[in-house]
Amino acid sequence: MTRKQPIHLEDRKMRGARLYSPTAGRNKAPLAQALSLYMPHKASVLEIASGTGEQAAHICQRCRDVTWQPSDPDAESRASQNGWALDTEGAMLPSLNINVLMPLAEELHGKFDALFCSNMIHIAPKASVAGLAAVASAALKSGGEVFLYGPFLFGDDSAPSNVAFADRLKLRDPDWGVRELDLVKHIFGNAGLNYAGVTAMPANNHLVRFQKI
Ligand SMILES: C[S@@+](CC[C@H](N)C(=O)[O-])C[C@H]1O[C@@H](n2cnc3c(N)ncnc32)[C@H](O)[C@@H]1O
Structure with a gap:
């Protein structure tokens, strides 16, 4: 039987159930620092596409009052996420199977103060942007916040490394690609999520914020 192609696109290593990815290892400290400035107090956070879970565990250690649903x-x-959760004193809950190309389970509607998703929409079909917006809109309470992290294109002002990355992704799958921030704003706006700002992060990544109306 042939193994299904993995959809994480990372050079992962494994110890026990815990997976390690160099990207998540590099990103976790600056991400936790930036999120700690914006995360509401005692937030209940849904993370989409938690990957190895290493990043989530680090954020829980930094933002100590969050409850984190990977x-x-x-x-x-x-x-792997459940393995990393052991380091978080109960802040990280058992991971759920959520695919943004499917409707969000009814019991998760309106439950969360914030939604976080990093490095997913460029290595998934373009429909995943609208899927993520629909999941966020359904999962968040009114006033809830979305934090989206990763590479984005900014039209003519795009970082050359992100343009080259977009080209490499498209060779792999024409439906993948680094997304234009203006397109993401438009799609999220249509789902009732207002653009709230963007923060430049290391290595030409950005943390983009939206708020549910
Ligand atoms: C590059 S990894 C990023 C993992 C982690 N967020 C990080 O930044 O280290 C991409 C993740 O997206 C997940 N993913 C791919 N397609 C998805 C979909 N349609 N819905 C939700 N997650 C998806 C993959 O399983 C994988 O864990």
């Missing part, structure tokens, strides 16, 4: 459609990633 998720991923990939079973191996969910097992």
Whole structure:
């Protein structure tokens, strides 16, 4: 039987159930620092596409009063997230199987103060942007916040490294690609999520914020 192609696109390593990715290892400290400035107090956070879970565990250690619901459609990633959760004194809950190309389970509607998603929409079909917006709109309470992290294109002002990355992704799958921030804003706006600002992060990544009306 052929193994389904993994959808994480990272050079992962494994110890026990815990997976390590160099990207998540590099991003976790600046991300936790930036999120700590914006995360509402005692927030209940849904993370989409939690990957290895290492980043989530680090954020929980930095933002000590959050309750963090990790998720991923990939079973191996969910097992890894549950492994990393052991370091978080109960802040990280058992991971859920959430795929943004499917409707969000009814019991999760209106439950969360914030939604976080990093490095997913460029390595998933373009429909994942609208899927993520629909999941965020359904999952968040009114006034809830979205934090979206990763590479984005800014029209003619795009970082050359992100333009080159977009080209490499498209060779792999024409439906993948670094997304234009203006397009993401438009799609999220249509889902009732107002653009709230953007923060430049290391290595030409950005943390983009939206708020549910
Ligand atoms: C590059 S990894 C990023 C993991 C983590 N967020 C990070 O920044 O280290 C991309 C993740 O997106 C998940 N993913 C891919 N397609 C998805 C979808 N349709 N819905 C939700 N997650 C998806 C993959 O399983 C994988 O864990």
